[in-house]
Amino acid sequence: MKDYIRREIKFLLYIAFIFFLVLIVVPMVGGQKPASSFSEITRDRRMLVFLGLLFAYALVYPVIAFTTIKRYLNGTYSDNQANFEKAFESLGFIKTIDTKEKIIYRKKSGFTRFVQWGEDKVVIDPTASPVTISGLRKNVTRIDKLIDQYLSKE
Numbered sequence: 001m002k003d004y005i006r007r008e009i010k011f012l013l014y015i016a017f018i019f020f021l022v023l024i025v026v027p028m029v030g031g032q033k034p035a036s037s038f039s040e041i042t043r044d045r046r047m048l049v050f051l052g053l054l055f056a057y058a059l060v061y062p063v064i065a066f067t068t069i070k071r072y073l074n075g076t077y078s079d080n081q082a083n084f085e086k087a088f089e090s091l092g093f094i095k096t097i098d099t100k101e102k103i104i105y106r107k108k109s110g111f112t113r114f115v116q117w118g119e120d121k122v123v124i125d126p127t128a129s130p131v132t133i134s135g136l137r138k139n140v141t142r143i144d145k146l147i148d149q150y151l152s153k154e
Contacts, residue, residue, distance in 0.1 A: 007062040010117045015054055066119075068134035069144050074151070077126035083150040084124070087143055093122065101127055 023041060027034040042048050073080050088095070092112075093105040103124040107113055113120050122135035122143060133140050 003066075004062045007066065007119060008058060010119070011058045011061045012055075014117065015058060065137055066135065067137045067140055068132055069140050070128075070130035070132055071144060071147065072130045077124075077131050080147075080151065083147055083154075087146040087150060088122075090146065091139070091142060093143075096121070101125070 024034045042051070077084070085095075088105045092108050094108050095103065096106050097104040103126060105122045105124070107116075107120040116136070119136060120139070122133060122139055125132040125134075133144060
């Protein structure tokens with residue numbers, strides 16, 4: 001639940017930053033006068049509906065964007081650890097934490113970490129019966145498919 005709230009707040013700040021750019025900075029660059037108050041912006045009913053939809057999307061974003069996948073293996077995690085490391089290395093991840101209970105990989109690129117607001121980590125739980133991989137849905141599905149390819153080659 002703590003991760004959910006943190007991710008939701010980060011996404012709301014991200015949306016607020018984009019709104020600031022679009023409603024304040026872009027008109028100033030174009031030589032126009034930006035909106036002077038929030039009531040001026042929300043005077044149009046369509047803008048209120050749009051803001052409501054964005055807020056609703058921000059509430060469900062952490063559920064949509066993050067996932068946990070169970071990876072069944074032939075053997076234990078330690079038997080297949082080389083395949084996991086090869087998959088993460090080929091997708092540009094580095095191992096940051098390696099304990100008995102969890103292994104955390106993060107993107108190598110500092111710019112990618114900044115753009116994703118620090119939500120680029122992928123957590124592996126090697127102690128679970130099917131190994132669980134959790135993180136950003138896009139990264140987790142790519143890693144899972146690549147691990148599947150490496151396991152099928154053996």
